[in-house]
Amino acid sequence: MNLDALATPAVLIDRARAQRNLDRMQAAANARGVRLRPHTKTHKSPIVARWQLDRGAIGVCCAKLGEAEVFAHAGIPDIRLPYPLNPANAGRVVALLDRTHLSFIVDHPGVAAQWSDAMVRAGRQVDVLVKVDVGFHRCGIDPAAAGAVAMIAGVAALPGLRLRGLLAHAGHAYHAHSEDELRRIAEGEAATLRDLVARARAAGVAIDEVSAGATPPARFSLQQDGFTEYRPGNYVYFDRTQVSLGAATLDDCALTVMARVVSKPVPDRIILDAGSKTLTNDGARGFTPAPGYGIILRDGQPDHTLLIERLSEEHATVKVTTGSTPLEPGDLVRIVPNHSCVVSNLVDQAWLVDGDRVEALPIAARGRIT
């Protein structure tokens, strides 16, 4: 099928760029002897997960059990959920253990004890890692708390659970204001984990795995010592935020939204048929966050005179900052979104692009929120 035959808006994936992004990250991990376990949140596609495994990834991550069910069904043999699963879902976990090598995180003694009970009742064992808060202040135990090592030792002692090690996510890297701050975040995370690993081992707890992962600080994190595993997600497609965080160039961005001009009420305003139902209202982040809801490309080049100043659900209202544009209703543009992960989650299907040829890419794990 040809690109210009697609109904718009359409989510396009440049296959060559995506695969080049995968090659580079795998090479960077290999160079440091760190195992790569990509997070699937960005592509939600077993097809793309296969590209990652074929290049050397040791498995994947999902956030939710519903996603893991899709990837396990597609034959992905090793799935980690860096998510604090609740034991209300024990039945689904037990079912998944028959289909894939599943592991997940715990960060709460009471929840860990409930998981232990559930696994003992089911006659099963499951791999877990203790989540450590390295500064994002979302989930995770406080590594500086008096009880941190005792909590880890407590999990290690629970029947039904096999403690594999520690896991962290430096999500605060998305809020860094400079290259230096990103480097300090990466160094701080590594130092925190090395220290906690040493204290846990000194207390007699075996720590085999130390897992971290986020795309923005990856270039710094992969220079640190102490990690056994890295879990970037966004790096497969990148987006405007990653460019602004120095993690990619615009030419690395593999996901674009092809949209059509549908109205031009006045010379300095055009309306595109992609709204928040395709791009979401996620703002751009980065060292110097840019206004608007994405970068508009014309013939592959950014047109900085076009500012997506407002999204309705099905409309992008674009201000032409120079007062006029040759674009007319019917014309096609492409948009590099602020955040590519959320775009994947909005469509049942994206399109893999090779030149002018396109091929459907089902987003099989889209919308699996439970």
Added chain:
Amino acid sequence: MNLDALATPAVLIDRARAQRNLDRMQAAANARGVRLRPHTKTHKSPIVARWQLDRGAIGVCCAKLGEAEVFAHAGIPDIRLPYPLNPANAGRVVALLDRTHLSFIVDHPGVAAQWSDAMVRAGRQVDVLVKVDVGFHRCGIDPAAAGAVAMIAGVAALPGLRLRGLLAHAGHAYHAHSEDELRRIAEGEAATLRDLVARARAAGVAIDEVSAGATPPARFSLQQDGFTEYRPGNYVYFDRTQVSLGAATLDDCALTVMARVVSKPVPDRIILDAGSKTLTNDGARGFTPAPGYGIILRDGQPDHTLLIERLSEEHATVKVTTGSTPLEPGDLVRIVPNHSCVVSNLVDQAWLVDGDRVEALPIAARGRIT
């Protein structure tokens, strides 16, 4: 099925509240002799559309052809798209004309001429309305422009198109800061349309329909003269923004997200399993926009000590402003979202709730972006 057996997060629709909301708006329209044509953007469900038709609605609105295809397939006999369809989609429009009474808007002479050509080639006629910009500055002709009446007359003269009248959307009502401003927006829209209708008729153009519609100003708009049709959408479920705009009370909000506490790393922070993949990052709007990503209900009552201060894709990070909460991992809460339309668009299925009993409500037109 019972409510507490649902996997979380789950989108719940209180059937009694939703139907009461429909009853009230239908009664308000009937009282003024205005035809009600609800926008389906909020529910995206032919089942709910039937509730609306059964109460007297004369048809529905969709934004995109893909949505109209779903509703037409479900037997909805009259569908209007208040969206500037591009003639690239002429084949789909022609196919829909065999299945439903379809109409849409035009706001550009060149696009209208292309539609005329396409319809003449297909040997068909289609109903259109000219979109008028009443202050939102998205789509629509400028009613004050010198060529406004000539544009309308030009559309009326095109073969293949049957001009039905004028259509407006006061989307700027969402940005009103007070009850007075909302009233002025409603009065301004009505006055603008009455004036343009009079000028068009004076130029010999037949204007049979004058359509407006938006939930926030509905209580004022339905007091104005000159409208033949009103097209509210959000009123079926309402949300936190509508409460803040005075269009509803919290007890009218029929859509909530049931979420589970999955982590409590410190006493003043809990993590819920509903993130931007369920709630979106849409902020609250209204006269005094509140911070955070929704209102948390415990046992049906708002708990204002719980602030959803950040959403990740699968996590809500909740600050406990009083320092501690009895909520523990495993506990369930409900969230009234900032914006209910975008929540419907994120799930394949919501749940209709009657007391503790639930029943699946498929969101059949979810994600139909083209």
